[in-house]
Amino acid sequence: MEEKVKKEKIEEIKLNPKVWNVPYNEDLVAQVLYILNSNERKGTSSVKGRGDVSGGGKKPWKQKGTGRARQGSIRSPLWVGGGVTFGPNIKNWKRKINKKMSKEAMCIVLSERNKSDAVKVVDINSKGEVKGIREKMEKDISKGTLVISDIENIVLAVRNIKGINVTAPMKVNVKDVVRSKAIVIDKEALNKLEERLLNGK
Numbered sequence: 001m002e003e004k005v006k007k008e009k010i011e012e013i014k015l016n017p018k019v020w021n022v023p024y025n026e027d028l029v030a031q032v033l034y035i036l037n038s039n040e041r042k043g044t045s046s047v048k049g050r051g052d053v054s055g056g057g058k059k060p061w062k063q064k065g066t067g068r069a070r071q072g073s074i075r076s077p078l079w080v081g082g083g084v085t086f087g088p089n090i091k092n093w094k095r096k097i098n099k100k101m102s103k104e105a106m107c108i109v110l111s112e113r114n115k116s117d118a119v120k121v122v123d124i125n126s127k128g129e130v131k132g133i134r135e136k137m138e139k140d141i142s143k144g145t146l147v148i149s150d151i152e153n154i155v156l157a158v159r160n161i162k163g164i165n166v167t168a169p170m171k172v173n174v175k176d177v178v179r180s181k182a183i184v185i186d187k188e189a190l191n192k193l194e195e196r197l198l199n200g201k
Contacts, residue, residue: 013121013123013187013190015114015119015121015190016194016198018107018198019107019110019111019193019194019197019198020107020110020111020114020119021111021114021115022104022107022108022110022111023108023111024108024111024112025104025105025108028101028104028105028108029105029108029109029174029178031097031101031105032097032101032102032105032174033105033174033175033178035095035096035097036173036174036175037175038093038094038095039093039094039095041093043090043091043092043093044090045088045090046087046088046089046090047084047087047088047089048083048084048087049083049084049085049087050073050075050076050077050082050083051083052083053075053081053082053083054075055074055075055081056073056074056075056076056082057073059071059072059073060073060074102173102174103196103197105174106172106173106174106177106197107197109174109177109178110177110183113177113180113182113183118181118182118183119182119183119185120140120182120183120184120185121184121185121186121187121190122136122137122140122184122185122186122187123186123187124136124137124154124186129153130153130156130157131157133153133154133157134157134158134161137154137157137158137184138161140184141158141161141164141182141184142163142181142182143162143163143164143181144163144179144180144181144182145163145164145165145180145181145182145183145184146164146165146166146167146172146176146177146179146180146182146183146184147164147165147166147167147183147184147185148167148168148169148172148183148184148185148186148189148190148193149166149168149169149185149186149188149189150168150169150170150188150189150192151186151188151189154186165179165180168189169185169189169190169192169193169196170192170196172193
């Protein structure tokens with residue numbers, strides 16, 4: 001009997017040029033990064049002014065006749081225990097950015113990584129054992145690699161590797177890409193990311 005040899009067809013994964021081949025726009029990327037950094041600021045530093053500290057309702061001494069300088073409150077910034085002059089207060093650093101601008105900046109930084117051959121798409125059997133997936137993934141990743149995937153086994157396989165950042169295709173942002181030296185993305189995540197950035201177009 002003749003044995004039939006099945007030849008595996010290697011599927012070529014094509015990257016959408018609208019996401020992975022976009023001209024560079026330095027100003028747009030800088031603007032989006034500035035807003036992302038600003039939104040991470042906590043703004044929780046705060047001190048009490050003279051109106052916030054307790055006490056000081058009574059004038060320490062009469063205005064005239066004592067020979068001392070006039071004082072209106074023991075909670076003046078000149079007194080120990082008084083309020084702080086021009087101190088920091090809780091501030092909201094949150095800024096809004098146009099969604100279209102954010103997506104465009106994301107496409108730009110992904111394109112730059114792709115042009116420098118720093119993007120690799122992997123097609124891994126997500127139902128395999130975590131150990132086996134880890135061994136396969138370790139060949140493709142190094143320190144500073146961003147792994148984009150929301151498949152549980154892939155996340156479990158690489159999340160504790162030192163120097164590796166793992167994020168989902170629906171959460172990855174410009175800052176994640178800029179910080180990374182290379183990008184490894186699984187096939188399913190690639191489709192989700194492109195659909196997210198192009199609104200399914």
